[in-house]
Amino acid sequence: xxxxxxxxxxxTLYTKQLTNGLTVNLLPKKGxxxxxxxxxxxxxxxxxxxxxxxxxxMQTMPAGIAHFLEHxxxxxxxxxxxxxxxxxxxxxxxxxxxxxxxxxxSTTRRLHDxxxxxxxxxxxxxxxxxxxxxxxxxxxxxxxMYADEPNWQIYTSLLGAMYPQQALSQDIAGTVPSIGEITxxxxxxxxxxxxxxxxxxxxxVGNFDVAETLAWIEANQARKExxxxxxxxxxxxxxxxxxxxxxxxxxxxxxxxVAIGIRGYDQVPAGVEGLKYSLAISLAFDLLFGxxxxxxxxxxxxxxxxxxxSYDFEAQRGYHFATISSETQQAERFKAxxxxxxxxxxxxxxxxxxxxxxxKKEALGSNLGMLNSLEAIANQYDGDLFDGANLLDEVGLxxxxxxxxxxxxxxxxxxxxxxxxxxVEPKTAVDDAE
Amino acid sequence: MDLELHEGxxxxxxxxxxxxxxxxxxxxxxxxxQATITKRxxxxxxxxxxxxxxxxxxxxxxKLAGMYGATFGTDLQKYGQLHSFRFMMRIINEKFLQSxxxxxxxxxxxxxxxxxNPLAKNQQxxxxxFAREKENMQADFEALVDDKQSYANNQLSQxxxxxxxAIPSYGQVGDLAPLDAQNLYQYYQTxxxxxxxxxxxxxxxxxxxxxxxxxxLPFKPRPVIDIQLNYQQPLKEVVSEKIEHQPIKxxxxxxxxxxxxxxxxxxxxxxxxxxxxxxxxxxxxxFVNVREKASLAYYAQSGVSxxxxxxxxxxxxxxxxxxxxxxxxxxxxxxxxxxxxxDEEITQIIAYLTNSFEASLDSPRSIVERAxxxxxxxxxxxxxxxxxxxxxxxxxxxxxxxxxxxxQAVFALVEENYAAN
Numbered sequence: 001x002x003x004x005x006x007x008x009x010x011x012t013l014y015t016k017q018l019t020n021g022l023t024v025n026l027l028p029k030k031g032x033x034x035x036x037x038x039x040x041x042x043x044x045x046x047x048x049x050x051x052x053x054x055x056x057x058m059q060t061m062p063a064g065i066a067h068f069l070e071h072x073x074x075x076x077x078x079x080x081x082x083x084x085x086x087x088x089x090x091x092x093x094x095x096x097x098x099x100x101x102x103x104x105x106s107t108t109r110r111l112h113d114x115x116x117x118x119x120x121x122x123x124x125x126x127x128x129x130x131x132x133x134x135x136x137x138x139x140x141x142x143x144x145m146y147a148d149e150p151n152w153q154i155y156t157s158l159l160g161a162m163y164p165q166q167a168l169s170q171d172i173a174g175t176v177p178s179i180g181e182i183t184x185x186x187x188x189x190x191x192x193x194x195x196x197x198x199x200x201x202x203x204x205v206g207n208f209d210v211a212e213t214l215a216w217i218e219a220n221q222a223r224k225e226x227x228x229x230x231x232x233x234x235x236x237x238x239x240x241x242x243x244x245x246x247x248x249x250x251x252x253x254x255x256x257x258v259a260i261g262i263r264g265y266d267q268v269p270a271g272v273e274g275l276k277y278s279l280a281i282s283l284a285f286d287l288l289f290g291x292x293x294x295x296x297x298x299x300x301x302x303x304x305x306x307x308x309x310s311y312d313f314e315a316q317r318g319y320h321f322a323t324i325s326s327e328t329q330q331a332e333r334f335k336a337x338x339x340x341x342x343x344x345x346x347x348x349x350x351x352x353x354x355x356x357x358x359x360k361k362e363a364l365g366s367n368l369g370m371l372n373s374l375e376a377i378a379n380q381y382d383g384d385l386f387d388g389a390n391l392l393d394e395v396g397l398x399x400x401x402x403x404x405x406x407x408x409x410x411x412x413x414x415x416x417x418x419x420x421x422x423x424v425e426p427k428t429a430v431d432d433a434e
Numbered sequence: 435m436d437l438e439l440h441e442g443x444x445x446x447x448x449x450x451x452x453x454x455x456x457x458x459x460x461x462x463x464x465x466x467x468q469a470t471i472t473k474r475x476x477x478x479x480x481x482x483x484x485x486x487x488x489x490x491x492x493x494x495x496x497k498l499a500g501m502y503g504a505t506f507g508t509d510l511q512k513y514g515q516l517h518s519f520r521f522m523m524r525i526i527n528e529k530f531l532q533s534x535x536x537x538x539x540x541x542x543x544x545x546x547x548x549x550x551n552p553l554a555k556n557q558q559x560x561x562x563x564f565a566r567e568k569e570n571m572q573a574d575f576e577a578l579v580d581d582k583q584s585y586a587n588n589q590l591s592q593x594x595x596x597x598x599x600a601i602p603s604y605g606q607v608g609d610l611a612p613l614d615a616q617n618l619y620q621y622y623q624t625x626x627x628x629x630x631x632x633x634x635x636x637x638x639x640x641x642x643x644x645x646x647x648x649x650x651l652p653f654k655p656r657p658v659i660d661i662q663l664n665y666q667q668p669l670k671e672v673v674s675e676k677i678e679h680q681p682i683k684x685x686x687x688x689x690x691x692x693x694x695x696x697x698x699x700x701x702x703x704x705x706x707x708x709x710x711x712x713x714x715x716x717x718x719x720x721f722v723n724v725r726e727k728a729s730l731a732y733y734a735q736s737g738v739s740x741x742x743x744x745x746x747x748x749x750x751x752x753x754x755x756x757x758x759x760x761x762x763x764x765x766x767x768x769x770x771x772x773x774x775x776x777d778e779e780i781t782q783i784i785a786y787l788t789n790s791f792e793a794s795l796d797s798p799r800s801i802v803e804r805a806x807x808x809x810x811x812x813x814x815x816x817x818x819x820x821x822x823x824x825x826x827x828x829x830x831x832x833x834x835x836x837x838x839x840x841x842q843a844v845f846a847l848v849e850e851n852y853a854a855n
Contacts, residue, residue: 009454009530031452034793086717089785091793110790111786134729141732144683145750148582252681254577291495300491301562306570327577358499365503365526368454374799399532427681 001214006392009371013392014210021198021225024217025390027205027377035111035206036374038104039122043194045172046098046318048237052189053196053227058235061190062181063167064174067096069187070137073122075131081121088352090114096172099317102379111208112216114375115184119202119220125191127184150253154424156323161244161420162321184348197221198229203378221256237318239265243420246335250427255327257308258334262342263418264320271387276397278315280364280409283401285311285322286359287352288341294352300335304330317385322413331423332334339421345414356403367394435641436809440655445648446805447641450798454530456637457798458523458541460549461598461652461806462629466517467659468598472605473621474519476509476613481521481569481622484553484560501540502526502533505546512603512661513810514741519625521549524798527638538639542647549626550652554619564615575607583748586686588848590746593674593843594690597667617796630659632809636798665742666694667728674843679850684732685753689763690843693738693745695835699823702740702832706824709738710783711775711832712766713747717782719766719775720747728762730755745839753852760844770836775827779785780829788821 001016014026048061074081075092085092090107103122108112146152158171171177204213245265268274287293289311299305309326328334340407341348370376370391381390435447453687464470496506505524510517515744525537553560579585631653637643667691692709695701698819713720714737720734734749751759769775794800795817808814815823 010534029452031450032796034796082716085785086715087782089782089789091786091789092716106789108789137729138725138732141684141729141750141752145732148683150580211854253580255573267496291491292499293492296495297490297492301566303566303569306573329573358496361501362499362503362532365501368526368530369503369505369524372453372455374796 004416006395007394009368009392011371014214014413015388016214018197018218018221018286019057020221021196021229022221023201023383025051025201025203025381026208026210026213027203028208028210029206029374032207032374032376033108034106035108035204035208036104036106036117036378037115037202037204038102038378039200039202040100040102040383041043041194041200042099042317043101043190044099045170046164046167046237047194047234048167050193051233053193053230056319057191059189061186062174063178063377064139064168064172065102065182065186065190066101068179068182069190070094070101070103070133071135071139072131072187073125073126074122075176076124076126077128078396081117082168084117084121085114088113088117088371091182097316098168104378106374108207110212115213116220118145122195125188125195125226127187128130128278129184129395132182132184132187136179139179142170143176144175146171147174150251150257150424153249154257154259155313156424157247157249158261158323158420159421161422162249162263163239163319164241164244166239168319173233190381192227193232196229196232197226199232199382201381202346203381205378221406237401239263243418246423247420249422251424252427252428253424255417256329256331256426257325257327257330257424258420259323259325260335260338260342261420262322262414263420264315264322264413265415265418266412268315268320269362271391272389272397274315275386275389275394276401276405277409277412278313278320279394279397280401280406280414281313281322283359283363284349284406284410285313287349287355287406288345291325291360291361292358293354295337303331304334304337306330325391327363331425335421335423342414342419343416346407346411351412354402356406360398360401362396364395437645439649439652442658443633443653444809445633445645446635446809447639448634448636448645448801448805449639449641450801451637451638452796453527453637453798455524456538456541456635456639456677457543457802458525459634459806460521460545460801461632461634462519462537462625463516463632463810464625464629465511465657466515466601467491467598468521468601468609471517471598471601471603471623472609472619474625475603475605475612476567476571476610476618477512477622477625478510478519479571480559480563480618481548481552482506482508483563483567485547486551486553487547497544501535501537501544502531504537504541504544506544510603511790511806513807514739514792515599515661515665516663516810517603518806519629521545529638538643539647542650542800546651552622556613558619561615564618568613572607572610575610580685581684582684583750584682586688586845587746587748589676589678589841589847590688590690590845593676593845594744595667596668596674627654628656629672630656632806634802634805636801639723658826662804663741663807666721669840670696670842673841676844677848678845679848679852681704681850682847683849684750685849686757686847686854687751687756687759688845689747689841691745691747691767691839692842693743693835694838695740695743700826700831701835703827704835705738705740705745706787707780707783707827708770708832708835709736709745710787711770712736712745714738714784715783717779719769720749720763723760723766724749724762730759730762736780754847756846756848756852764841767836767839771839773833773835775829777829780827784824784827787824791817791824802807
């Protein structure tokens with residue numbers, strides 16, 4: 001077991017790869033009541049093309065299958081995992097993103113029992129035709145609920161505009177027809193390929209004893225047989241087309257909204273440097289668009305943006321992009337202003353070098369503040385993506401980051417030809433009649 | 435440690451070594467009443483935007499960024515018949531920084547500036563800020579209908595209370611028009627001199643230093659307000675019902691019941707368990723029987739407010755299933771009344787609630803919430819006592835309380851071409 005000390009943060013992380021390939025990270029936190037545990041597979045909604053470990057030809061799966069599998073894994077022939085967690089008083093949940101599927105619980109008592117439930121239900125799949133059919137109804141409802149949420153629609157449309165014809169343009173949950181194609185056999189095929197222990201990690205943070213907990217995990221794994229670890233052969237997700245032109249959506253909203261997407265077309269550096277790159281791009285956006293900068297107040301005073309204005313940068317396996325959005329009564333002016341800043345981003349960034357020390361202090365504080373949250377620490381762990389770097393490492397990376405780093409990385413990222421927009425306009429009676 | 439700095443001005447220091455931060459909350463409380471809620475809501479927006487020393491958002495943001503990303507903001511909460519307006523700050527504990535700054539002293543100075551020197555001239559708020567924020571708030575009110583779930587909750591509240599108790603903590607659009615930069619400023623001065631003040635500090639702090647710092651805030655003594663947190667309204671003989679049509683894909687069905695618990699531990703804790711059994715824990719009757727077994731809903735849950743004696747049910751369903759879901763929800767309550775649940779379920783629910791309660795002690799935000807309710811109700815329940823009270827609840831207690839539940843209001847938001855059959 002490897003021990004990583006963070007003396008400035010008063011934290012110690014313990015990490016070990018078990019013989020079956022599962023990576024385990026343990027971060028004990030003094031004074032907390034709760035323990036939060038999350039097991040994650042490096043498999044999400046994007047992974048629709050792959051050669052199954054027990055086959056030899058490339059398969060294409062229906063959209064939404066990773067999310068569907070996540071739902072189904074809780075249900076067994078003779079028990080329901082939710083019910084078992086309930087019996088031990090824990091709060092359990094799961095979520096699927098484009099690149100990951102995670103199963104988690106938090107508990108203040110009976111950690112050993114709950115940990116066994118987590119490992120056992122995730123490592124013991126049971127899919128049947130009847131239970132697949134029932135789930136199709138439940139997820140159909142879920143898809144419809146999202147369809148009523150304007151913010152979700154605009155986010156999905158923006159992804160579609162940045163990544164036309166790519167898996168990223170499809171809803172994580174799929175569509176009612178696509179999930180209708182899912183069979184129990186497909187679920188098994190996905191499971192055997194992507195739920196190998198070597199493709200998964202377990203992160204536990206909170207109130208527990210390291211040696212005792214690791215012994216529980218190892219004893220649990222020793223009770224099970226695992227097939228030898230095999231390499232995963234994914235189809236390439238090649239992004240080789242242009243972003244779609246600006247589009248307009250008519251939705252049942254009161255206020256217009258604009259979302260701008262900036263697709264990353266460069267290569268994110270491998271390993272920990274990728275995390276450094278991500279932090280640098282986020283800081284560049286803080287410098288250009290944040291409320292300590294020169295544009296924010298003017299746009300706010302002029303009513304071009306309001307407090308719904310936000311921006312975000314996201315880097316995952318195989319893709320990275322930034323978004324900027326706001327509700328606005330002046331959609332055209334908002335778009336023009338933002339696009340102008342983006343088109344001249346490098347000189348504008350260089351011009352605000354003086355603000356960098358302030359922005360860096362702010363980012364450091366906000367990062368330290370996130371360490372209050374067990375969920376944030378565990379959920380932000382990206383496994384192999386950044387070579388195992390986690391939220392605790394970000395503090396040190398931030399401290400070392402220079403303004404020159406920001407300029408260099410941002411120059412790699414920013415490219416005016418990778419920008420597209422989605423504008424939401426309120427639907428009128430005329431639109432409905434059409 | 436609880437200390438009265440002046441009459442009606444109280445400081446509560448909650449030492450805690452779990453966090454990397456120190457949380458400061460200054461809470462101003464008065465009666466929840468129509469005449470002032472919307473004023474307080476607009477103030478919550480305006481007071482974040484400028485002070486004499488930091489006259490615009492950029493200068494506030496720069497000041498906070500320089501304090502290692504301190505966060506500052508206002509917030510509104512409704513506690514039964516009380517309304518709290520709060521200023522909140524979060525700073526990083528200096529011991530994790532390579533810096534000699536005294537962030538706690540800086541934070542108190544910043545709060546003093548924000549509370550006592552808002553950007554104003556001649557006894558009125560800055561005209562531009564006022565006009566813009568009033569406009570933004572008008573737009574916010576108009577956009578409320580976009581969030582269907584909270585829209586349905588508010589509509590249900592109107593049907594249930596039919597008085598000012600139905601007004602959300604952030605006010606209502608009809609009370610916004612009469613406000614101007616002058617009468618709002620005057621009201622703010624009243625608030626500062628008359629509201630009950632509770633200051634909370636949570637973190638690894640030196641109590642003596644904290645007391646010395648907060649004594650400097652120029653709050654004057656004021657009589658402690660004499661308003662009960664708890665609210666009870668007479669039972670209505672006829673259930674209030676309303677169906678609204680909108681162009682939506684997923685319908686919402688919300689129901690409100692009166693749960694007339696005696697304000698004694700046995701019924702208070704029984705009400706918490708009853709709510710969990712009905713729709714407040716992962717294996718609740720609504721989840722299992724409405725969502726899972728009948729596949730009738732994406733979500734089906736319940737909530738309880740002990741302060742107002744209400745139990746509410748929220749569901750997201752298909753419009754065509756409306757009448758079926760209404761009877762299914764009623765059937766779940768009848769099942770609880772007749773004891774169609776096991777002692778084992780009660781044990782599990784108590785374990786679940788204990789877990790959630792202990793977990794909430796890991797969140798600075800929940801710690802503030804709990805401390806606020808204790809300060810406002812003058813009733814302190816230690817965590818161990820809370821859990822002990824919960825563990826006393828029996829199946830018989832839950833059945834007895836369930837028999838007193840009375841349906842009072844039903845609100846449904848359905849698709850446009852829905853017709854009752």
